[in-house]
Structure formats: C-alpha cells, structure tokens
Amino acid sequence: MNQPKPYNQNKVDRSTVISLEKGKIPPQAVDLEEVVLGAMMIDKQGVYEAIETISDNEDVFYKDAHKYIYTAIFDLFADDSPIDLLTVSDQLKSKAQLDLVGGDFYLIGLTQRVSSSAHTERHCRILMQKYVQRQSIKVASVILEEAYDETKDIFDLLEESQKALDDTSEWLLRKKAENLSSVFDKLIENSKNPQASIPSKFTKLNKRTNGYHPNDLVIIAARPGMGKTAFVLNEAKFQSEQGIPVGFLSLEMSDVELVGRIIANEFGIESSRIKQNQLTPSEKEVIRKESEKIKKLPIHIHDGSETTVNEAKTIIGKWVRQEKVRIVYVDYLQLMRGSTNNKNGNREQEIAQISRKLKAIAKEFQIPVVALSQLSRAVETRGGMKRPQLSDLRESGAIEQDANVVQFLLRPEYYKIDEWDVDMRTPTAGQCELNTAKTREGSLGATVLDSSELKYMRFKDLKDFDDSWKDNEFKPEPLSPDQAFEPRNHVDNENYDDDLPF
Template identity: 45%
Template sequence: MTNGKKIPQALDLEESVLGAAIGCGGASELIELVGREKIFFKPEHQAIYDVIVDLYEKSEGIDLLTVSQALIKLGKLEAIGGNIFLVDLCQKVASAAHLEFHTRILQQMYVKRKAIEVGDKITKEAYNEESDIFELLESSYSNLDKVSDWLLVKKPTDFKSVVNKIFEAANEEVTGVPSSLERLQYKLNGYQKTNLIILAARPGMGKTALMINEALAAAKRGIPVGIFSLEMSDKELAARMFANFCQINVEKISLNKVDKFELRLMNEKREAFSKLPIYIHDKPAISPLELKIQASKWKREKGVEMLFVDYLQLMRIKSHKGNREQEVSDCSAALKGIAKELDVPVMALAQLSRAVEIRGGMKRPILSDLRESGSIEQDADLIMFLLRPEYYKVDEWDDDQRSPTAGQAEINIAKFRNGKVGACVVGCKLEFMQFHDLNGWEEIEENEEEFIPPVPEPNSNLAEAWDTQQDDDDDMPF
C-alpha cells in the first residue's frame, strides 16, 4: 500500500503467464514481449521468470522439470514455494492462447509502478534545497523514457510488408520532403523519412539561411516542420524567415530599419506567413531527450513531417561524464534514433573545424573537418557541405569554365547512403536569407556525370588548427 492506495499489480495474471510459459510452451513468446525487464511484482514470480530466461538463452528446454532443477541449483526452489507451487502454476492454465494479452496488462502495471517510483523520487528530491531541479527532471525524463522505449519496442516486420513499401514508393514521383532547390531535388528526390541529414559549413557560409530556405519551401507546400533553434531566439529566427518570405533585407527587419514600402509589404504578407505550419523551440543547450519529447509532441499533435536542428554541437547531455567528442557522438546517434522512431527526416546543422581556413585553393571541406565529429559521419545518411568561395575572396570556380563565384554557393554531397556523391552550384542572396536555382539546371541529363570536387591534399598543419572549443565567430547570423 502507498498513501493508502494499492500498488498496481495483477498477481493472478503473473501466475497465468508463468504457467503458460512453463506448461504450455509459451516461454519464447513471453521472453519476446518482456525481455530482461523486471515486470513481475511478486519477487518469487520474478525469480521464476529469470530462470526461464536463463534456460532460454542457453537453448535448453523449458518445462516443469528443467525450471525446478534450475531453481534447485540457485537454492531458490523452497523460497518460491517448492515444486507444489510450480505444479499449481501449470495447472491454472490450459493453453498459451491469451499469453500476449495478459502480458500486456502486466506491462502496463509495471509502467505504472515505475511512474510512481519516479514521482516519489521527484517529490523527495524536491524537498532537498541543495538539489538541482533541472538535473532531477532530466533524470526523471530519462528513466520514464527508457520504460516507454521498452514498452513500445518495434516488432520485426515480415518481408512481404517491406517489399510492398518499396513498390508503394516506386509509384510516387517524390518520396520525401521536397527540397527548395531543383538541382538538389533532382539528386535526392526529397529528404527521406528516417534519414539523418547533416548540413555542415564554417560560420558565414549560410547554413542557417539554407535551412530556412528548405523549411519555408516545405511549409509553403503545407508540410508541417519543426525547428529547434539552439543558437537564436524564436524572434530572431522568425525575422530571418520573414526576410526570406518577403524578400526584404534581413538587417532592416532585425534592426527595425524598414521603409514605408517594405513595411506595407510586410503587413500584406503577415497573415499568410503566420499561417505557415512551422513550429519553433528555442531552448539553448537542449538535450536529446528534451528534443525527443518535444518532437514527439509535434508529431502527435501537429503532424510534423520534418525536423531541423540548428545546430548539433550546441546540444548538451547534462549527466554526460565523458569527453566532448563522445557527447557529440551520443547526440548525433540520438538524432538518428529520433528520425527512425518518428519516421521523419531530421536535418542537423553542424560546425566545421578551423582546418578548413588554413587549406589552400577553394578551402573546400572534407569529412574529417566535421568538428568534434565523433560518430557523425557514421550516423548520418546524408552529409552536405556548404561552401561560398566569395567569402574567402576566391573569385572563380575551379572548374573548366572558371565562372565567377559571386552570389553563388556549392552544395557538396560528401556522403549519400542511398545514392551517388557529387556537388551542385546554386545561387544565394544571404541578405534575403535565400538560396535559389541558377539558370540552365533543366539541361541535366540522366547520363550526365556528376561533378565531384577534388579532395584537398593532406595538410600537416591540420592538427594544429583543430579546435574543439567554440569559435569566436560562431555567433555569425548565417
């Protein structure tokens, strides 16, 4: 009893599922549903289940005799009630027909008990004046999240259903969330569900602007999107998005320097802009767990179909004990998990190391430049590098045409799990937070070879340039 109330339990169902597992061949089904979790309320019942799991892992038979012998070896047979109790369990059920239904009820009881346990801990710690309430909440969310992950474990899909998904996708022209850029759309056919997309660049290249461009394009098509802005406030981000939407200089909007004509244009577009299905969460140093909770809520209540994170290296895990690289690795792995669990593409912006700055020529990024990279390269399905040579005062592209770089950017697909790598050049107007297609993209033919940027020569000074601390220029608006 707790506070005069009965703790959630169902001892009769516990006996029923154990009897079905021992006497009716239901052990494998029970273990598939429960695993190693301690879902049984009565310690004696949990001891019997643990023995069943041990026998199953050793590929030994599971029946009245083998369970009895295993309990004898552990010295627990008498403690659970002896052979008489085991026989009684088996006689209570005639088949394993209702095993899954009964086990689901036990799972619910277990989750309720865990919720009570977490709640009691919060209550107890809340009275402690020295406790950090945010760390307490983080720990509580984490504990409950682990239980819910176990409860909602995804069952294996039969092969026929997987094949049907392939043919369903084959009948669709666009299989993912469309890109705002035709060259990129041609290459990717949209941002695919369950994919983790990394958009990486040095400060000043325009990665936030490109994210805004993609998010707005999806929202204009009626596709709900969620944005986690760890660097800028929701107001700052909305101002940049409005600059793109109205094609007004972002500096004028941010500093309240718009003229009468621009103000009239903003008022005309205000209602349409405010109705776009865009949702912003601007908590700094958000943890993967907090992000998952908010993203799940957006998915459930708003039907969000794509998530954006600006940017990855600003995420934090409050209870993390390892080094910074491992923390970033854990964050990227968590984002990939969120993409799969919510069945949405997740685009995470990422910062590159200073190694790019000392590189000669076009200063084109490579995969090893991913700052505090950890397992980002491993977790990502798609990695895109954004480069504006104009920023480095490089006037011409390094292709055969030697065309000018002014107002242009290169999007280099350095890793693509589902297709070929390669790069495309697009136009950009960062004063409007816009990226756009250049004329002539329609001339791409199916058999045309993709431009693959040359890989920079190894530089012995790269190690000196590697800096895992936040750059001084990381607060640049793009």
C-alpha cells in the same frame, strides 16, 4: 542478467513508503504471471513469445519468486540450453534459489496451470502494462518527494522526470518483428502517398535525394560563414508555403532574428538592415501590408540556447501531436546539451548521445530531423577548394554513423577562391556547393546552387546551359530522322559552295 536501472536508486524506498501510505496494492496480475511461466516450461513457442515481448526485464513480474524463475529460464535460453521443468529446477538450484520460489512442488503447479502456450504474447502484454503502471507510480512518488526539495533545480527536476517517464514508456513501445508481406504492403502504400517525403526547394537536390524522408536524420555541415542557417530557412519557408508544417529549434539565434531573415528572403531587403532597424518608411509599409502572408506560414519556432536533447524531444513531440509538424530543423547540434546525467562524460560522448537521440526522435515521430553541424578547423588548413570531408565532422564520429544523409555546404568565394576546380573553370562568385557525402538512399555527389543573394538570405537553383534553353522562346525544334538526312536547300543559302575537292 542485466538489471534495469531504477529512476533513482537512493529514493526507491521512499517512493515505496509513499505508495504504502495510500493503502493501495500496486498494479499486478500474479495469475497471468503463473500462466506465462507455466507456458514457457511446457512449450518452446511460449519461451520465444515471452522473451520477444519481455526481453531481459524480469521486473515485469511482480512476485519475487516469479522474477527468479523467469531469470532462470532466460539464462537457459541465452545459453541455448533446453527448457523444461527439470532444467529450470537445476538452474534455480545452482543459484540457491529453488527453495525461495517454493521448490519443485511450486514449479510443477505452474506447469499444471496451462495446457499450451496459446495467448502467451497477449498475457505478456498485460504484464508489461502492469509493470509500466508500477514504474509510473514510483516515478511520480520520487517527483513528489523531490518537488518539496528547495535545493533541487526545477529544470533538472523536469528533465529527469521526462527521461524517467520516457524510459518507462519504451517498454510499451517495443516493436515486434513483422513478416515480409506486411512490410511489402507498407512500402507499396507509402509509394502511393505523395506526401511520404518532404520536398526540397532545390530541383537538383530533389533529383539526388528525393527530398527529406520520414525516420531520417539529415546532417548539413559547414564551417561558419557558409550560410547554413540561411539555407535551411530557405527550405523551411518553401515547405511551409506548400502547406507543410515545419518545426525550427534554434539554439543560436532568437526567434526575432529568424523571422527577420524570413522577411529579408520574402521582400528582398538586406537582413542586416532589418536587424539594425534601418528600414525605410516605404519598406515598413510594404511589410505591414503583406505581413499576413508571412504570419500564415505554418512554421513553429523555439529558441533556447540551453535546450537539452530531452527537452527537444518534448518540444518536437508536442509539435507533432498538436501542430502536425512533418519536418524539424535543429540549428545547431553542437549547441545542444545532453542529459544532465552525463555531466562527468567527455564532450565527444555527449555529442554521440545527442546524435543518437535525434535519430531516435526521427524514428519515433516518423519525421525527418535536419540538424546543422559545425566542422572542425581542419577544413581551413586544407589546400585546394577546402572541400569538407566526413572526417571533419566536429567532436564525434557518431554523427556520421547515426545520420542517414550527410551534406556539406561550401562557398569557395568565402576563402577567396575565384574558380571551381572543374574542367570549365567557371567563376565561384555568388555560388555554393552542396555536396552529398553520405546517403543510404539516392546518389552521392555535388549540387551547385546560386547564393548570389545571400544578403537577402536567398538560395536558389543555379541554371546551367541546359536550363538556359528552357526560358528561350527561340530554342530550335529538334530535327526528325527524315529531316536530318534531307539535302540542303542550295537556293536559300547564297554562300553555299559545293565545289569540294572530293
């Protein structure tokens, strides 16, 4: 049976001493432990309900004897063996633990404590609460000890503390299986809610993916120079203008640089001139007068080049709780650090840990997490359009596995490619392709966008032939079926010639 990892194995004894010095008994419910174990030995339903709630964590039980008994029952369950008073006794005997729990007499006493497995789940929930309380005391005690250690890095202390508390709280957040009826009702309720998904700025992308969905990890990947950050800033600005609070975790650019790009997008000023402080007096005056419009956008920015994935979870959790943030952008994934406990692992394992954690964050807070990602140099050695593939995702195949949606951004103009590889061979100048290479919902395929104003950090929908009619006031009205087959008016057309050879 798997043993749950303690917060710090070397300091568990110290934390216990601190608790004893306070003269308080750790939180416990031994009487309920007896009831749960008794129910498991007399009723198979009790076994299912207890294991579904507690799983393989015998430490939920406070008393050592009860830990041994629960482990014996769990092992029998895992082996598909029958579970009753006799089989549990034999299992304990095989491990030389029967005398440690008080012998058969104690087991018989447990079965006599209950007459059925009614309320077993409720009892297990209470035991879990007591377990979390005990673990919290241990974590707090270790934090207290390490806070006095002058050699301990404060950021490592905060990160380890947060992780320990997160690991402890996960036991209370264990999700119970639901029946089809309740899930069906949830689906119908979500379909009635127009805010269930976050819209994209781009019409064709909305049609392909229906925007950004809660619980999803979306990866937008490209080589440097394609405009990844500008693209997601366009999305963030558009969504915030719709009143949707947005979070932006920037590990590459400072918050001042990001705001400069938003200003460039809003006022049509070259971002390079904003960065180099080369604005004219008239431009500064326009920005000053219209500044309130930008300041009111519900965009929350955190720039930290050394942000870890656990720190990101803390920041995002605060945004969701306090600012009601509904979508988060991460720029970019490869700059994020994994847990400090993974220092000895390779980079691929660290990236895999980060992508899994970002996916877990999206599910826990029920928001879309959109993470930018770098691609390998294999793209640039490829011939033709240099169109990215899923195998180009840098450093980890886990990114592809964890992501609900993977999209690639490509500007062929960057590679001096003048024409698209399509039948019409249209120019690539000022255009980019957003290719949806993976999606668990929606459809795969490429969407061409207009990036001709990238110096202003602007992306927009590219009008095709059908779109051009929408803005043309002289667009002809379609003919009705009767009009389509009416004879032509010979008088109105002087060049009409019906002298045909047939």
